[in-house]
Amino acid sequence: MxxxxxxxxxxxxxxxxxxxxxxxxxxxxxxxxxxxxxxxxxxxxxxxxxxxxxxxxxxxxxxxxxxxxxxxxxxxxxxxxxxxxxxxxxxxxxxxxxxxxxxxxxxxxxxxxxxxxxxxxxxxxxxxxxxxxxxxxxxxxxxxxxxxxxxxxxxxxxxxMMPISLEHSLCTVKNLFLKSDGPSLDQLLAFLRCFPCTEKLYIKFYRTGDKVHVLHNEPACPIECLDLHVKEILISDYRGRRNDVIVSRFFMQNTRMLKVMKFGVTNYHNKIWWDTQFKCLDLKNTASRDVDFQFGYLPSLDKFSLDGVRSCLIHDLSVADPFAREIYARFGPISA
Structure with missing residues (x-):
């Protein structure tokens, strides 16, 4: 050096x-x-x-x-x-x-x-x-x-990612980018309780081998941001595994103000795989009406800083949402 x-x-x-x-x-x-x-x-x-x-x-x-x-x-x-x-x-x-x-x-x-x-x-x-x-x-x-x-x-x-106490929250945060271990729905929901005014949610799964996490289907109490504020959700590195489907379906069925939900995959799949995913996700069973579901190919994010977001965009205040500017720009159509 x-x-x-x-x-x-x-x-x-x-x-x-x-x-x-x-x-x-x-x-x-x-x-x-x-x-x-x-x-x-x-x-x-x-x-x-x-x-x-x-x-x-x-x-x-x-x-x-x-x-x-x-x-x-x-x-x-x-x-x-x-x-x-x-x-x-x-x-x-x-x-x-x-x-x-x-x-x-x-x-x-x-x-x-x-x-x-x-x-x-x-x-x-x-x-x-x-x-x-x-x-x-x-x-x-x-x-x-x-x-x-x-x-x-x-x-x-x-x-x-688990709050030690649920007595406090931060209401100013509008955009959240989370990398979930597993994925673990419990972990995601615990984190979201502390940010009740979140409007955009970006979730990337941190894969820990074949470890299976315990997932609860129902939260212990309502989560304010899912009931009142979250309008956009992007799930990147979607692989169609059981835990991926459970986490995705939970947000579809419990986010009442949801307008757009995007699924990004890092590998191409054939039509049979996608038909299976559409059936498992049950896209018509949503808490919000007229949700726009989008499926696309996301190249590997690991070559960029900070899991897909380059530092130059994080520090550019002219970019209102650095996550959308970087990730959505590379969100291409699926070709089965």
């Missing part, structure tokens, strides 16, 4: 967008030389930052920063972020092969989230705690997590 070039700092006082990729950041740069007073967007990809550096000071000196993306950042365990102007943050954490001696990031604390509008988390194979102070403006939340990930937003605490 090459060292960060000193020549890159010549324009630092005037830079507004910075992307640092695949390099080593020595202590001297992190502690005293990286100063970006005009920086609006900072993106770090596969960067090793010397553990002796004051990493909190490095980030917090970007006083007007609005967008922060961290993907595969190593060299320290804790990061405390205090940026009052921060509007968008995305964190992708994963275990790199052949790097067992690297210090792994395990805790991210966002101390001031008063302006935060978008939060996207993608965690694979590593434990990570994401702790966010009260976020009164949060509208977009993406959570694709390994079972060891813990997310805390204000007084809402999730472990493996």
């Amino acid at each position: 090459r060292s960060f070039s000193l020549s890159a700092l010549r324009c630092a006082p005037t830079l507004r967008i910075v992307s640092i990729c695949t390099c080593y950041l020595p202590e001297i740069y992190a502690n005293s030389m990286l100063l970006f007073p005009q920086l609006k967007k900072l993106m770090l990809y596969d960067v090793y930052i010397c553990k002796a550096a004051n990493i909190d000071r490095l980030f917090n000196r970007c006083i007007v920063l609005e967008a922060l993306h961290l993907e595969g950042v190593h060299g320290f365990t804790h990061l405390n972020i205090h940026m009052p102007n921060l509007r968008k943050i995305s964190v992708a954490s994963y275990w790199k092969r052949n790097t067992t001696e690297l210090i792994q990031l395990d805790t991210v604390q966002i101390m001031d989230a008063s302006c935060l509008e978008r939060l996207v988390i993608c965690v694979h194979d590593v434990p990570l705690l994401i702790q966010v102070a009260n976020a009164p403006k949060l509208m977009v939340l993406g959570f694709a997590s390994y079972p060891g990930c813990q997310l805390v937003i204000g007084r809402i605490n999730f472990l493996r």
